[in-house]
Amino acid sequence: MTDATQSPETGPAQTGAPVKSKSLYALDNLTRKRNAAEKRFKFYGLGAVLVGLFFLVVLATAIISEGIPAFTRTIVEVEFTLTQDQYDTAEKELFKTKAYEQFFIGALQKQLEESGMSVPVDAAAIERIVGKTGGTIREYFKANPGALGAPAEFELAASSRVDGYMNGRVTRVEMTDSRFLQASDLDIVDSLVEAGIIKTVFNWNFITGADSGVDNPGGAGIGASVVGSFFMMLVVLFLSLPIGVAASIYLEEFAPQNRFTDLIEVNISNLAAVPSIVFGILGLAVFIQFMHLPQSAPLVGGLVLTLMTLPTIIISTRASLKAVPPSIRDAALGVGASKMQSIFHHVLPLAMPGILTGTIIGLAQALGETAPLLLIGMVGFVARGYPDGVIAGFIDPNSAMPAQIYTWAARADYAFYEKAWGGIIVLLVFLLTMNILAVILRRRFERRW
Amino acid sequence: MNEMPNLEQASAMTTSKISANNVQVYYGDTHAIRDVNIEIQPQSVTAFIGPSGCGKSTFLRTLNRMNDTIDICRVEGTITIDGEDIYNAKVDPVQLRAKVGMVFQKPNPFPKSIYDNVAYGPRIHGLARNKAELDDIVASSLQKAGLWEEAKDRLDEPGTGMSGGQQQRLCIARAIAVSPEVILMDEPCSALDPIATAKVEELIDELRENYTIVIVTHSMQQAARVSQRTAFFHMGVLVEEGPTEDIFTNPKDKRTQDYITGRFG
Numbered sequence: 001m002t003d004a005t006q007s008p009e010t011g012p013a014q015t016g017a018p019v020k021s022k023s024l025y026a027l028d029n030l031t032r033k034r035n036a037a038e039k040r041f042k043f044y045g046l047g048a049v050l051v052g053l054f055f056l057v058v059l060a061t062a063i064i065s066e067g068i069p070a071f072t073r074t075i076v077e078v079e080f081t082l083t084q085d086q087y088d089t090a091e092k093e094l095f096k097t098k099a100y101e102q103f104f105i106g107a108l109q110k111q112l113e114e115s116g117m118s119v120p121v122d123a124a125a126i127e128r129i130v131g132k133t134g135g136t137i138r139e140y141f142k143a144n145p146g147a148l149g150a151p152a153e154f155e156l157a158a159s160s161r162v163d164g165y166m167n168g169r170v171t172r173v174e175m176t177d178s179r180f181l182q183a184s185d186l187d188i189v190d191s192l193v194e195a196g197i198i199k200t201v202f203n204w205n206f207i208t209g210a211d212s213g214v215d216n217p218g219g220a221g222i223g224a225s226v227v228g229s230f231f232m233m234l235v236v237l238f239l240s241l242p243i244g245v246a247a248s249i250y251l252e253e254f255a256p257q258n259r260f261t262d263l264i265e266v267n268i269s270n271l272a273a274v275p276s277i278v279f280g281i282l283g284l285a286v287f288i289q290f291m292h293l294p295q296s297a298p299l300v301g302g303l304v305l306t307l308m309t310l311p312t313i314i315i316s317t318r319a320s321l322k323a324v325p326p327s328i329r330d331a332a333l334g335v336g337a338s339k340m341q342s343i344f345h346h347v348l349p350l351a352m353p354g355i356l357t358g359t360i361i362g363l364a365q366a367l368g369e370t371a372p373l374l375l376i377g378m379v380g381f382v383a384r385g386y387p388d389g390v391i392a393g394f395i396d397p398n399s400a401m402p403a404q405i406y407t408w409a410a411r412a413d414y415a416f417y418e419k420a421w422g423g424i425i426v427l428l429v430f431l432l433t434m435n436i437l438a439v440i441l442r443r444r445f446e447r448r449w
Numbered sequence: 450m451n452e453m454p455n456l457e458q459a460s461a462m463t464t465s466k467i468s469a470n471n472v473q474v475y476y477g478d479t480h481a482i483r484d485v486n487i488e489i490q491p492q493s494v495t496a497f498i499g500p501s502g503c504g505k506s507t508f509l510r511t512l513n514r515m516n517d518t519i520d521i522c523r524v525e526g527t528i529t530i531d532g533e534d535i536y537n538a539k540v541d542p543v544q545l546r547a548k549v550g551m552v553f554q555k556p557n558p559f560p561k562s563i564y565d566n567v568a569y570g571p572r573i574h575g576l577a578r579n580k581a582e583l584d585d586i587v588a589s590s591l592q593k594a595g596l597w598e599e600a601k602d603r604l605d606e607p608g609t610g611m612s613g614g615q616q617q618r619l620c621i622a623r624a625i626a627v628s629p630e631v632i633l634m635d636e637p638c639s640a641l642d643p644i645a646t647a648k649v650e651e652l653i654d655e656l657r658e659n660y661t662i663v664i665v666t667h668s669m670q671q672a673a674r675v676s677q678r679t680a681f682f683h684m685g686v687l688v689e690e691g692p693t694e695d696i697f698t699n700p701k702d703k704r705t706q707d708y709i710t711g712r713f714g
Contacts (some may be wrong), residue, residue: 256520257520325557327553327555327557328557328559328560329518330515330551330553330557331553331557331558331559331620331623332559332569333515333518333546334513334515334546334550334551334552334553334624335546335547335550335569335570335573335623335624335626335627336543336544336545336546336547336550336570336573336574336627337543337569337570337573338543339518341573345569345573346559350560
């Protein structure tokens with residue numbers, strides 16, 4: 001013992017023989033190698049981060065450049081006056097809509113001439129540009145007879161080809177042998193644009209509207225499926241968070257350690273790795289075929305996704321419960337708190353940030369899940385509008401954002417492809433909002449430390 | 450300090466606060482504590498000393514059933530407080546722990562304000578009927594723990610922001626706040642510097658007037674300074690128990706002598 005305390009100061013002197021000491025300036029081989037390895041490792045790490053960043057940038061650019069056109073919409077704005085006489089004449093015709101179409105073309109020609117241009121416009125071309133207009137006009141005036149005789153503003157959605165032309169997706173060369181739009185039509189479009197009749201506006205309908213039919217990509221909106229996703233997430237949150245946290249608390253704090261709980265533990269870990277489509281078919285069998293819950297309903301979607309989210313929440317909750325120092329539990333028990341009081345007053349608040357992180361990861365996964373929705377009929381369903389009321393929101397058939405995106409991507413018309421990208425932007429914004437909310441909540445809980 | 454115990458001893462032999470009879474503690478198959486018999490006197494400090502792993506902390510924790518939280522732990526024999534068997538099926542450990550408070554090795558204030566730390570116990574036990582009463586309890590507990598002067602202006606600040614010694618005294622205040630009769634201290638000064646330790650020891654000596662204190666300590670000097678009676682544990686056995694002065698000056702057992710003279714390996 002005495003040796004040990006002396007050696008640091010007197011050791012070298014006692015050994016006698018002068019050891020040629022190495023200079024600290026000269027690196028020995030081992031040190032050099034070690035430093036090189038460390039530097040290399042740092043570069044690998046930096047490289048990995050850069051590669052990751054690169055792909056992130058590529059992804060973001062792709063999504064934004066492909067998706068932005070979905071947020072714009074090309075409209076044909078025509079102001080025209082239909083007199084009572086014209087209305088009466090048209091109503092007497094055999095092909096009534098045809099007559100209205102003629103009036104519309106006349107108005108269009110007049111507007112063009114007013115702006116100093118004159119391009120021959122025929123009914124067929126108009127139909128290719130804005131679709132059949134006669135019906136729309138007739139319906140409008142039949143519904144509002146008071147509008148007769150006064151100038152009325154018509155905003156008609158341009159066809160998806162014209163929309164594509166405006167977005168640069170459709171070129172003149174492609175149109176040479178297309179039956180949808182002819183090259184000569186593009187001249188009309190050009191002059192209509194110049195006259196300010198055709199213009200590109202922000203497509204609110206894409207954000208607020210419902211899906212359209214396959215023949216009308218311009219009218220497609222993601223709004224209804226955002227609502228569907230929202231109700232689904234409500235179901236997932238309000239089922240999986242309490243069930244998951246309660247299960248974790250039981251397993252972590254109360255359950256005895258035996259074969260049975262071991263089995264449960266192994267199963268939970270395995271469930272987290274089960275492909276989501278398995279949950280989908282389970283949901284189909286249990287919730288729809290056995291329990292006869294409505295098909296395509298956000299309630300069922302939420303139930304299926306709850307099953308999928310539970311393991312994620314349980315695993316992360318248990319980890320964060322475990323991370324709460326035992327001294328806190330002791331402290332609470334020491335002043336005579338019951339086990340439940342010590343958990344709910346002290347352990348749970350401290351574990352909350354971790355629980356929230358797990359929950360948000362689980363919810364984000366659930367939000368982006370398509371496969372299980374495929375099996376309970378939430379894919380391919382064309383939502384025609386918003387559900388009326390909260391209850392309807394849960395049980396009326398609806399779609400969800402990823403399902404809607406999948407549906408669009410699968411459609412033939414290229415214009416829907418654009419919508420799919422746009423849908424991804426909305427999905428990401430939704431997700432970002434959720435994450436920001438979680439971060440704010442977590443901050444609030446963390447401040448308690 | 451050590452003149453008193455002999456006087457106290459004479460009167461207290463018959464009316465011990467805690468009495469343990471033939472206590473055995475098992476961790477699974479391990480027999481951690483064997484045949485412990487001890488009488489702990491009221492209004493005095495009893496120190497448990499012994500080498501690491503000798504079972505002194507384990508025995509301390511049987512006194513307020515903190516061992517209940519460990520699944521594999523099993524206690525046999527009888528421990529009575531004021532003549533009542535604390536392992537009786539009718540006894541709720543929660544109620545017991547309100548009567549037998551505990552201070553731990555590492556200061557473990559709740560991550561809440563100083564006020565809430567002290568007020569937590571009275572709140573869950575319903576000791577205060579209104580805010581004013583609760584304020585009184587908090588103030589008097591902090592006063593008794595000698596922390597009032599330092600804490601009165603920062604009651605809203607987190608208890609975790611105090612120094613180690615202050616935190617430990619806060620934990621003592623928290624234990625006092627539920628008006629226990631017995632306070633168990635598990636190496637309360639092991640994480641503190643000498644100055645903080647001196648303060649806590651002083652406090653323990655003051656608290657002796659109103660509480661029965663059992664302290665586990667690694668430091669024999671501390672045991673000699675604060676306790677009236679000392680019990681020496683070794684390998685799960687209570688080797689010797691008696692007035693502190695006797696244990697340190699005139700130990701009967703060779704193992705005790707070896708330990709207090711530092712000859713233990």
